[in-house]
Amino acid sequence: MKPRSPTLRTLARRLDLSVATVSEALRDHARVAPATRLRVQRAARSVGYEVNPLLGAALSAVRRGRHRDYRGTLALIDADEDNRALYLPFHREIAAGAAERARELGFQTELFWLGPAEPALSMKRMPGVLHARGIAGAVLLPFHSTHDLSEFDFSRLAAVQMDHCLIQPQLHTILPDHYLSMLHALEQLTQRGYRRIGLCMARRKDARIKRKWSAAFQSFFNENSRLHSIPPLIESQITRAGFITWYRQHRPDVIVGHQQIMVDWLAELGVRIPADAAFFNLNVTERTAPCAGLDLTPRRLGAAAIETVVAMLHRQERGVPKFPQTVTLEATWVDGPTLRSR
Structure with a gap:
């Protein structure tokens, strides 16, 4: 017969402490003396006791009078760049999809x-702040640049993590299927009659990624050797002079990229969009005007990230x-005025 798992109450009896004191010690609460906290935590490890963060968060919610179906809070973590908190449209859409799916699952x-x-x-x-708040699950949004979180x-x-936003460590990853999405986009562009396709990013x-x-x-x-191959323009920064x-030099009939300002640069040269050259945006969530491109489905990505974290919580999986x-989702094609009609 499998022995019963240690509980908070049995741990308290063993240490001759109240259940409340043991509970607060396991959560590193400042009300408990450091020596007592250390004693409780060592005893918990010795008997194999594990804190159930979902239960703890739920009980806290009940005490605060929250919704009876509440199971816990999940963190969405974004990184500031150059000490600036830039909440990009793509991130906002991921967060919206994550929040909606979290509510459906009770978080x-x-x-x-x-x-x-x-x-x-x-x-x-x-990490200490999240633990003190009873937050045991987190989604790292796709940071503007890669970070070392070792x-x-x-x-x-x-x-x-969303995208491959970390240098270290390697976590489970949720991201668009960039490779397959690009291949399918190029296939559709060639079906529209485009032969000189230029990548600029x-x-x-x-x-x-x-x-x-x-x-x-x-x-x-x-x-596809029958198509004209144009050298991609991939620079640390795409400037007007470099782009022009x-x-x-290459005269592409369609430009694939992220920066829609290229449409304005072409207009200044007298290039008509889409008659003379077309533009295809690799992320229409961040477009600045109506255009054709790829919808990377950020809300679906956010929902998938939440589902992965909740499944990990239920399996008691923590750490690296x-x-x-890796879970990947293919982008969807979006038509727009920057491409010729079918």
């Missing part, structure tokens, strides 16, 4: 900023996974 979400200066929290401080303590957290956009955009682009033209030089897994 709520809360946004936290990761950074060196307040109101953001440092990577050393944030000093972030994930041991008490069920966490996933900032290097960090490609590097953050392990160069899947450019790899798919090169692979497509390696397999590239355009005049031994075998990180």
